[in-house]
Every structure is written in structure tokens, then in C-alpha cells.
Amino acid sequence: MRSNHKGRSMRCTPWVSGCLLIAACLLVSGCQAPETPKDLLVPTEAQLKLRNIQTRTFDVTDRNLAIRAVISSLQDLGFIIERANDSLGLVTAARFAEPNYYDVVSITVTVRQQTPERLTVRVNAIYNNKPLDDPKVYQNFFAALERSIFLAKE
Amino acid sequence: MTASRHSVKRTSNLVAAGFLLTLWLPGCSPYELRHENQWNAREQIWLSESSQLKVRSAQSRVYDTTDRRRLLEAIVSTLQDLDFKVEVLDDELGIVSGKKFVNIEEPFGTDPTYFFYRPDTILLLTRNYRTWGPFWHRSNLVRFTATIRPRGETQLMVRVNTQFYLRAVEDPAPYQTFFRTLEQALFVQGQTAE
Secondary structure, three states, rough: HHHHHHHHHHHHHHHHHHHHHHHHHHHHHHHOOOOOOOOOOOOOOHHHHHHHHHHEEEEOHHHHHHHHHHHHHHHOOOOOOEEEEOOEEEEEEEEEEEOOOEEEEEEEEEEEOOOOOEEEEEEEEEOOEEEEEOOHHHHHHHHHHHHHHHHHHH | HHHHHHHHHHHHHHHHHHHHHHHOOOOOOOOHHHHOOOOEEEEOOOOOOOOOHHHHHHHHHEEEEOOHHHHHHHHHHHHHOOOOEEEEEEEOOOOOEEOOOOOOOOOOOOOHHHHHHHHOOOOOOOOOOOOOOOOOOHHHHEEEEEEEEOOOOOOOOOOOEEEEOOOOOOHHHHHHHHHHHHHHHHHHHHHOOO
């Protein structure tokens, strides 16, 4: 009778040790929220390089015209305008990215009067949660913007 | 003899299975479990772990300028530098808000609960047009608000609040780096305008 009991407990041991091990591993890996990264608000090296690609200067005196040109070129590119602030020259827009319609490209454009004759336009494009760093994307946007500024001037 | 060898083999199988299981589940993966549900607003009051005064002083900075607009523009361009998307901008009230996502984890492919995520389980952040969307809204989202208000006749005060992983950031380090970047932007702007 006693030996039978001992045998049963022997049989349980691997299971118990296995379960304990799994529990221990889970405890070690933890259930906690990650620590706040120290570099949460630090611009990356790549971003500083990107800044030049994202910025372009135009010989336009009328800032309102430039903002309207930005809006219409975003519309040309299939974006939905989310926000447009005239006094600070900010336009944000978003669109679904083909071919995967579950991806989103969102874009922030600022228009600033640099001197009375010139203004700068800065564009940030973000694909889902990563900034777009391909210069071609920005070149395409600025090409569209140049066209629509030209049309708006006429 | 054979029975004990058998049990040893079984133990090692279980150990291997346990190890694989923990590799498969990164941490305690269900997103719901990582965030506490706050049923009572009083809990929110006690949520802050460090002194409010200390946090507030880390979040605020005073500038010797009355050019509110220039400061706002500098904040917006700093947000652009940091890959934020500007969501709220009010020059009369002096508010700038934005959001961005940081890649702290890659749930896709490693985390099976990714597919079981219910976007309506949290009311706070998913009531936007992207409730269908990527599931990292919750864990990867960084939210940011800056307010500008006059301080005396000749100064302006900027206060910045940041939220990460659904909690207010109370560590002063991210704020310090933000203000450093902002000061650089102000400097750059001042240089180019003159």
C-alpha cells in the first residue's frame, strides 16, 4: 500500500517539475510594462539627415496661396486632409497605402515665410509607425507641389 | 530501470516544451493584462509615483521672449524632427499636441495574442478612425502636449506632457532632451530669420 503511494508520487514528479519550470520562466520574463526609454524625445541621426530632404524653399510671396497649393497637391495624391491651420501654416493628411489597404501614410506639412519673398515647406511622411526616409517620395511630393503652385499663381 | 529512464526522458521533454512555450510567449503577452483597468477616478489621482512638483518643474521651462508664435513654430518643427504627427494646434490657446509610435516590440509573427486583440477593450485610445488598425496603438503610442502661457510681462513658459504606454512619463530625462532640441530649433530659427 505504502509502496503504491510512493510510486504514484514518483509519477507526478516530472509533471510538477515541468509546470514549476514554466511558471518560473513566466515569472522571470514578467508581465510588466516596459521602462520608458530615455531617448523617447531625442531626434535620431537619420532624422537630422532627412530634414534636408524634407525641406524645400519656394519663391512665393503669398503664404495663403502656398498653403492652398499644398492642400490641392495632397488632394491630387489621394490624401484626405485632416487638419489645416492657416495662421501657423500647418496641414496634416492621411491616406491608405496601396496595395495593402490596412497600411496608412500620414503626412504633416508646414509652410513658413522665411523672408518676404521666399517661403519654406517642410514635409514629414510616416508609414504606419515608421518615418519614410526615401528621398524619392519627397521629391515626388515637391514636384506635385511645384505644379500646383504654378497652377494657383495663374 | 527502464521506467526511470522513461521518466527522465519525459521530464526533459517537458522542460524543452516549457522553454519553447516561454520563447513563444514574449513575457505575459495579452495586452489586456499589461494594463490595469482603472475603474475609479481616485486611482488616477494616486497614479503619480513621484512628487507632482518635481515632475512639473521637469516639464516646464521659461523663455525670455514674448514671441509666442515663434515659440509655437519651434515646437511644431521640433515635433517634426521627432517624427511626431501634429494633431492639435491652437495658436490662440497655445496648445500643440501630437502622437507617434515607437518600435519597442514586434508583436506580429511572435505573439499569437496579436490576432486575438480586441480593439474595443479600451475606450481611451481606440475611439478614432483607426480602431481596425495596427495593434500597437496601445503599447507603442507616445502622446505629447505642449502648452505655452505668458509668465510675467517679458517671459513665456512652456510646459510639456508626455504619455508612453498609457502612463504619464515622470522621468525628467526625456523632457530635458526635448527642451534641448527645442532650444536648438529656436536657435536655428533665430539664425535663419535674421
